Amino acid sequence: MPSTISAWEFAFPERIYSSEDFYGEFPALKRGNLEKTGVLQRYVASEGEHGSDLAFVAAKKLMENLQLDPSSIDYLLYLSCDLDYYAPTTAGILHHRLGLKSSAGALDLVQGCSGYLYGLQIADALAQSGTHKRILLLTASVLTKYIHPQDKGNRFLFGDAASATLIEHTSQGGFAPFLMGTDGSGAEAIFIKNGRSRYPGIDPNAPDIIDEFGNITTDNHLQMDGLAVFRFTMRTVPELVNTYISQQQLKLEDIDLFVFHQPNQYLNELLRKKLEIPEERFIHCIENYGNTVQNSIPLALHHAAATGQLRKGMRVVLCGFGSGFSWGITLLQY
């Protein structure tokens, strides 16, 4: 039986870092350039705020909103790059904190900007297996903790958040088959080198890496090759969208709404224009959150629903793309 998105909820760190805060910290920067990214403010996690804690809050809110019996959840997926420990899974810890039944599986999935599509695909596959009717997909990003304090461009762009999405069987509509992809040659385009198996721990003597604009990073922090990411996006996403829609035996004009990952409003506008998607069918939702990685698509869905742009019965294309490089797309009959 197909599955669909039934509900979503969100959680954010306590602190808001506005653009005024940013220019107060970097007064020498000229205004007007970074504003093209579309970001006006972003939530930033403090040292004691972890992805799993934010995900827990989002999950509790969703369960309370729906008065959901924890024992009715058949599987928990925690999708994030921020895991509590090397072992055990963070999903298992969240399973316990949320009071789920022991027969519910719990699994960590690690993926970046395309992560929501990967999570939905796994959830849909579990649902279609017939044994799992209700899956809770949690995403969380606290990437701002890994951005160097003097990496001005990325500090302006990224924000933190968590989401909780309920995926359930449906007798009407639901997800079409997913189309996913990977290009590992782009591994270093969005890169945090130190802190995992190959380069364990943090290097206190890591030298500064300074670009021509004075942005500073190190091997302990996020390194993003903006041009490489731009080239990947423009090369991959338009072809992906056109190919997928054609595979579904549809045309672009048959799609009511396009909800993409929100990396940068300027970049997404280039995509919209290249695909010739009318403005009213394309969701922009970055100004209040920044690039929230795996959380950007559910946030954009929420924004679209709240503004009346997303309505029941619509055909919605969801498309995630980014680190890896990786990508995923699906059609949701909402």
Added chain:
Amino acid sequence: MDSLEIFTEKLLVELDSFPPESLKPDTHYRQLPEWSSMHVLIIIAFCETEYGITVTGEDLRGCSTLRDLHNLLLTRQ
């Protein structure tokens, strides 16, 4: 390929954060205080979307003025 004058006019519409008259065909744009990483992206995107010509970051680093960039595009037609 557009003339240098028209190329400059079109590109200035995209680079709207530069004060009027500050950016001309022979201005060394990297020396302008407004110059930022977003402008690199905007210029490369403009060359691709307007003229279908791929310009890399390395290409751009080899150009100091819009005239240099226009000359580069002329060789790539």
